[in-house]
Amino acid sequence: MTARMTTQQRLVLAIAVLGSFVAFLDGTVVNVALPAIARELGGGLTTQQWTVDAYLVTLGALILVAGAASDAYGRLLVLRIGLIGFGLASIAVAAAPSIELLVAARALQGVAGAFLVPSSLALITGTMDEPVRSRAIGIWTALTTGAMIVGPLLGGIIVDTASWRWVFLINVLPIGTALALLTRLDLRDERRPGAKIDWIGAALCTAGLGLAVLALIELPATAAGDPATVWLWIALVVGILLFAGFVLRQRTVEPLLPLDLFRSRTFSAGNLATLSIYAALSLNGFVVAVYLQQGAGRSATLAGLASLPTTILVIALSSRIGALSGRYGPRVFMTVGPLVMAVGCLLLLLVGEDFDYWRQVLPGMIVLGLGLAITVSPLTAAILGSSSHERSGIASAVNNAVARVAGLLAIASLAAIAGSALDLAGFHRAAWVTAVLLVVGAVVSAVGVRNPVGSAQAEAEEPPGP
Structure with a gap:
C-alpha cells in the first residue's frame, strides 16, 4: 500500500522542493546563457568557467556552514535567509554591467544558495519517517533533479526570445511562492542549544x-x-x-564537517560515489550546452532541448525508483544507474562534423536520463539514511557540498581536458572522462554501500541462522 502524506507533510515537501529548485535551476540554467554572456560582456572559455565556478566555490564551501546553522539555529530560519538572499543576488546578476561584477554577484548567489539545499532537504528528513520519507525524497529528487536538467531548455528559450539577464530573474517567482507557503507551515523550528559555528x-x-x-x-x-x-x-x-x-x-x-559521520561505510562510500557522479554530470551538462552552440552552431533553445528526454525520464521514474529503493535497498540502483549513464555518455562519441541531433545526441541523452533516474533518489536516501534524524541537516549539507565541489573541480579542469577551445576533439575527450567518472561511481557504490537492515535485499543477503 502506498504511503500517504499528511497535509502538513505535503506542505513541507512543496517548500523543500521550491527552496532547492532555485539553487539547482540556477546551477544549470546558466550553461546555455554562457555564449550570450560572453558576446555581451566579453571573454572566452575562461570567462565562461568563472561564471559557473564563482557560484560553485561559495556554494560548495559554505554549504557546510549552512548545514551546521540549520541544525543549530533552525531549518526554517536558515531557509528564509537563503530564499531572500538568493532573490536579491539573482537581481544583482541580472543587472551586472560587466563580467567582473557578474562574477562577484554569482559568488553572492552561491552564498545564499548554500543556505537553501541542506535546510530544504532536512525539513523532509526531520518531519517524516519511512516509508513516507523515501517516497517524499523520491518526489523531491524528481522535481529538483528535473530543475537541474530542464534548466538548459528554459534558459535557451529565454536567451533566444529575450535576454540572458532574464535567465536569472526567473528565480523570483518560486522564491516568493516558497516564502508565502512558509507562513502556512505549522511546524516548530528545532534548534540545538549551545551550538557554535x-x-x-x-x-x-x-x-x-x-x-x-x-x-x-x-x-x-x-x-x-x-x-x-x-x-x-x-x-x-x-x-x-x-x-x-x-x-x-x-x-x-564543533566542526563544520563532523569526521565521525564518515565512520559509516555507506556515508563514506555514498559521498565518494557522489564526487564521481556529480563531477560527471556537471562536466556533461556544461560541455553539451556550450558545444551545441559554439561547435555545432545551434541556437540556445535547441541546445537546451538536448536535455529534454533526460528531464522527462527523471521526472517520470524517480519517485517510483525512490519507493523501490526504500524496499530493496539503494546499492543495486547506485551500481546499475551510473553504468547506464556511462553508456549514455559514450554514445555522445557519435557526434561528428556533420552534426545530427537525432542520430548523434538523442540516443545518448535518453540512456543518460534512464541511468540518472535509477541513481539519484537511492543515492540521496542512502546518504540521509546513514545518519540520525538529529544530524540530518549536516549530513545533507556534507553530501550537497561534495556534489557542488565535484562540479566545481570538473568545470575548473575543463581546459585541461578539452583544450583552450571546446572543439569536436575536446567534446569527445570530455565524453570519455565523463564515462570513466561514472564507472568509478558505480564501482564505489557496489563495494562500499550497504543496504539498511530491514530492506528486502539486505534480508535476502543475510546468511541463515543456525
Whole structure:
C-alpha cells in the first residue's frame, strides 16, 4: 500500500522542493546563457568557467556552514535567509554591467544558495519517517533533479526570445511562492542549544577551494614562461594546504564537517560515489550546452532541448525508483544507474562534423536520463539514511557540498581536458572522462554501500541462522 502524506507533510515537501529548485535551476540554467554572456560582456572559455565556478566555490564551501546553522539555529530560519538572499543576488546578476561584477554577484548567489539545499532537504528528513520519507525524497529528487536538467531548455528559450539577464530573474517567482507557503507551515523550528559555528574553518575551506580553482582555470590559459605561471602554481599549493588545514581543524569541538559521520561505510562510500557522479554530470551538462552552440552552431533553445528526454525520464521514474529503493535497498540502483549513464555518455562519441541531433545526441541523452533516474533518489536516501534524524541537516549539507565541489573541480579542469577551445576533439575527450567518472561511481557504490537492515535485499543477503 502506498504511503500517504499528511497535509502538513505535503506542505513541507512543496517548500523543500521550491527552496532547492532555485539553487539547482540556477546551477544549470546558466550553461546555455554562457555564449550570450560572453558576446555581451566579453571573454572566452575562461570567462565562461568563472561564471559557473564563482557560484560553485561559495556554494560548495559554505554549504557546510549552512548545514551546521540549520541544525543549530533552525531549518526554517536558515531557509528564509537563503530564499531572500538568493532573490536579491539573482537581481544583482541580472543587472551586472560587466563580467567582473557578474562574477562577484554569482559568488553572492552561491552564498545564499548554500543556505537553501541542506535546510530544504532536512525539513523532509526531520518531519517524516519511512516509508513516507523515501517516497517524499523520491518526489523531491524528481522535481529538483528535473530543475537541474530542464534548466538548459528554459534558459535557451529565454536567451533566444529575450535576454540572458532574464535567465536569472526567473528565480523570483518560486522564491516568493516558497516564502508565502512558509507562513502556512505549522511546524516548530528545532534548534540545538549551545551550538557554535566554526567561522575560521569556513574561511579555510572557502580560501582553499577558491585558490585551487583559480589555478585550475587559469593555468591552462597561461602561456609557458609567463611569470604568472609561478604564482598560479603557488596558489594551487596554498589552496591545497588551506583545505588540508580545514580538514585537520574538523577535529575541534564543533566542526563544520563532523569526521565521525564518515565512520559509516555507506556515508563514506555514498559521498565518494557522489564526487564521481556529480563531477560527471556537471562536466556533461556544461560541455553539451556550450558545444551545441559554439561547435555545432545551434541556437540556445535547441541546445537546451538536448536535455529534454533526460528531464522527462527523471521526472517520470524517480519517485517510483525512490519507493523501490526504500524496499530493496539503494546499492543495486547506485551500481546499475551510473553504468547506464556511462553508456549514455559514450554514445555522445557519435557526434561528428556533420552534426545530427537525432542520430548523434538523442540516443545518448535518453540512456543518460534512464541511468540518472535509477541513481539519484537511492543515492540521496542512502546518504540521509546513514545518519540520525538529529544530524540530518549536516549530513545533507556534507553530501550537497561534495556534489557542488565535484562540479566545481570538473568545470575548473575543463581546459585541461578539452583544450583552450571546446572543439569536436575536446567534446569527445570530455565524453570519455565523463564515462570513466561514472564507472568509478558505480564501482564505489557496489563495494562500499550497504543496504539498511530491514530492506528486502539486505534480508535476502543475510546468511541463515543456525
